[in-house]
Amino acid sequence: MSIKALTFFLAISSTSALFDCGKNTDCSSCTTNKCCWNSKTNTCEESFLFLGLSCASNDQTIHTYNCPKAPPANFVYTDDFGRNKVLPYIAATYGNKAQAQTCLTNRNTGAQVVGQYEQTNCSATLAISSNDQAFVVAFRGAQGLEQFLLTGLDLFTGTKCEFPINGSTYLLYHSCFFGIWNTAGLGAQLQQFKNDPTYANYELWVFGHSLGGSLATLTSSYAVYTNLFTSDKVKQVTTGATRSGDLKLAQAHDNLVPNSYRIVNVADLITKLPPKLSLDDAGTYHHRYEVWYDKNMLPNAHFEICDQAEDPSCSFSNPNWLAAEYHNSYFNVTLDSWYQNGCQY
Numbered sequence: 001m002s003i004k005a006l007t008f009f010l011a012i013s014s015t016s017a018l019f020d021c022g023k024n025t026d027c028s029s030c031t032t033n034k035c036c037w038n039s040k041t042n043t044c045e046e047s048f049l050f051l052g053l054s055c056a057s058n059d060q061t062i063h064t065y066n067c068p069k070a071p072p073a074n075f076v077y078t079d080d081f082g083r084n085k086v087l088p089y090i091a092a093t094y095g096n097k098a099q100a101q102t103c104l105t106n107r108n109t110g111a112q113v114v115g116q117y118e119q120t121n122c123s124a125t126l127a128i129s130s131n132d133q134a135f136v137v138a139f140r141g142a143q144g145l146e147q148f149l150l151t152g153l154d155l156f157t158g159t160k161c162e163f164p165i166n167g168s169t170y171l172l173y174h175s176c177f178f179g180i181w182n183t184a185g186l187g188a189q190l191q192q193f194k195n196d197p198t199y200a201n202y203e204l205w206v207f208g209h210s211l212g213g214s215l216a217t218l219t220s221s222y223a224v225y226t227n228l229f230t231s232d233k234v235k236q237v238t239t240g241a242t243r244s245g246d247l248k249l250a251q252a253h254d255n256l257v258p259n260s261y262r263i264v265n266v267a268d269l270i271t272k273l274p275p276k277l278s279l280d281d282a283g284t285y286h287h288r289y290e291v292w293y294d295k296n297m298l299p300n301a302h303f304e305i306c307d308q309a310e311d312p313s314c315s316f317s318n319p320n321w322l323a324a325e326y327h328n329s330y331f332n333v334t335l336d337s338w339y340q341n342g343c344q345y
């Protein structure tokens with residue numbers, strides 16, 4: 001090699017980000033410099049710049065959005081909130097209006113069912129709780145796991161479309177959300193309540209299971225995006241939710257709805273859909289914060305709150321995804337039939 005060529009080579013390698021990643025000591029500077037942050041070893045490692053910015057292992061992320069972040073201090077998830085606030089509303093959505101009311105009454109929520117809003121196979125139940133000073137919207141999952149898996153396959157190849165908050169969601173979710181919000185009138189009903197001084201300080205709580213979890217994600221963020229509620233007045237908790245759209249959607253969602261948790265029962269397969277080739281693929285991406293019940297969901301079960309949106313050390317680390325029983329049972333009740341005995345233990 002001539003001296004000229006050698007000088008040129010040295011100049012290139014010293015200005016290139018390649019092979020220089022190790023100098024970054026935190027996730028934010030690491031990913032900003034297009035390197036891969038390894039959250040298991042807390043080190044910054046090389047990325048495959050030439051392969052279109054990706055990382056070699058599922059323990060790494062190249063997205064600043066996915067850097068570890070503590071959950072909101074003013075709304076820390078507790079098992080009590082999940083089991084005694086979220087669960088009754090989700091279970092209630094599987095019954096008709098009268099059955100939903102019986103369920104909420106038996107579980108002492110202090111809630112009155114206002115109505116149910118339908119679009120094809122998607123459905124939301126709206127209730128008002130004076131105990132909690134909250135409007136509560138809950139979305140049920142698809143009827144029957146088999147049908148859902150078919151829908152899931154459709155999602156895999158399915159078209160995505162833009163969602164107003166930023167980023168994109170799936171066509172099915174887009175049409176279900178706008179059908180329920182606009183056509184069926186959920187948005188107008190919430191607006192009417194908001195205009196009523198009786199409810200001036202009420203919060204908006206949005207819950208949902210499975211596909212309904214993704215609809216909850218769209219609903220809570222849209223309600224803040226359209227200035228119906230401010231971020232501090234909105235809480236969102238889902239069970240067994242699918243990925244709702246791409247990384248941009250997840251990020252926009254978290255900015256609008258920081259008080260947000262996704263509960264995962266052990267290794268629930270549906271929470272791994274739509275599938276992707278690597279955990280860090282930005283095409284479809286979970287939002288924060290995963291709450292992982294790693295063994296079961298019996299009373300006093302162990303859980304952890306995961307600090308990455310796609311967290312390799314949480315439910316992703318359990319490969320037993322094909323065990324379908326995890327999806328229909330949350331908090332040790334069968335979600336889609338509990339209403340049949342009035343949501344009683």
Ligand SMILES: *[C@@H]1O[C@H](CO)[C@@H](O)[C@H](O)[C@H]1NC(C)=O
Pocket residue numbers: 120121143147
């Ligand atoms: C709704 O669900 C039924 C079965 O539960 C299914 O046959 C039908 O295709 C679904 N409709 C849509 C639009 O997904």
Ligand SMILES: *[C@@H]1O[C@H](CO)[C@@H](O)[C@H](O)[C@H]1NC(C)=O
Pocket residue numbers: 298329330332333334
């Ligand atoms: C509830 O827990 C018991 C004890 O582990 C188990 O046998 C039962 O199948 C569970 N029921 C549901 C619906 O998860």
